[in-house]
Amino acid sequence: MANPNDIHYTEEVLKLLLSAFVGCLVGLEREIRRKPAGFRTLAIICLGSTIFTICSYKLGFPDNEDRIAANIITGVGFLGAGVIFRNGFSVSGITTAATIWIAAALGMLIGIGEYTISILALVISLVILSLMEYLQEYIDRRFQHRNYTISYKGDFDNSEFKTKLSELNIKARNFKETRQDTQTSFEFDATGKEIDLDVFNLWLKNETRIYSFVW
Template identity: 50%
Template sequence: MPNEIYHLLIALGIGAVIGAEREYRSKSAGLRTMIMVSLSACLLTMLSLKIGVENPDRLAANILTGLGFLGAGVIFKDDNRISGITTATTIWMTAALGMSVGAGYVVLSLFATFVVLVVLVLLMYVQEWIEQRHQARKYRIVCMYQQETLDKYEELFKHYGMQVIRNEQYKSEQKIVGRWVLIGSAQHHRQLTDYLLDDRDILELSF
């Protein structure tokens, strides 16, 4: 079997393994995307070496530039956080692995693939453990305006072990609205929201 086909098959396998993990977690870039990224990077790298241009690294640099646009397409912002950054960096890394295979560094590529899987799979549990003990949430409370601010709720937040990292209050017609970003454990967030849901002075609550 020619080395080129052998390298393409390895690149396909690397893309499939990483893509399967992304597909399992229902990410926007899944199995087929990662396979195509790895294969295309591998093929373009092999072609850049075979064409024999004066500076073959220029084609490799253009591969990474093109992948930057693809990665940007999977990043989006929702209400509380930016999502898709891990998927974007995984696309970038998958391309690097494909390029490495195309350049002939097969053992290095396989070891790097193992490291990527450790980061994506095992460190996910570490991340979840940290988030259970330290997570930020955005709260919004609306009450009837009664010539007083909502500072009393900030004391309540501290009672439930929350750290206030941002707050703002404003009056709208006959209502006063408060917004806070709080950091605390998942358990403390649950206890706080249970209390706020039972508070009859609160007309609207989002968290």
């Protein structure tokens, strides 16, 4: 006759193996894209969350079994903050930080024995990380945002800018004009399709009065 303790112990081992496997699957997408947190990192995070969840209900009192597991969220928050970087006007690493967060959540689900929900959550997460990227790229191409700084030799009427932008169906706002010696500079935000913005860039390159432009 099997020992109930041995059966329980076997279940905990399976939880650890499953959480490591699930963490690898979540991290594989990040690894392929060369992100800071790869499959090894996310496998360890998922596995660690499962371990702490198991410790929580094994060490906790009957009415306080979540006292250790509750602190996983705090620890994951520190890890997520470490992969977020700001570069000028853009912020990178937010998706990786969210992936760390979901890996920890999957580990906790496995730790409490909610295998069906954890697998379903894994599938949804992989769909969002992989398949949804194509939708995001499509949206980015149609609704791209650029910040332009354009410098001219001498005076230049910004109405020429606005006319050209209107022809290309590019929306511009926050126009700012500055003048220094014989150089005039314009700063503005432009939103439009990627192909239209590229045509606008080509027009800027061919315009002999333009000294420089940055976007």
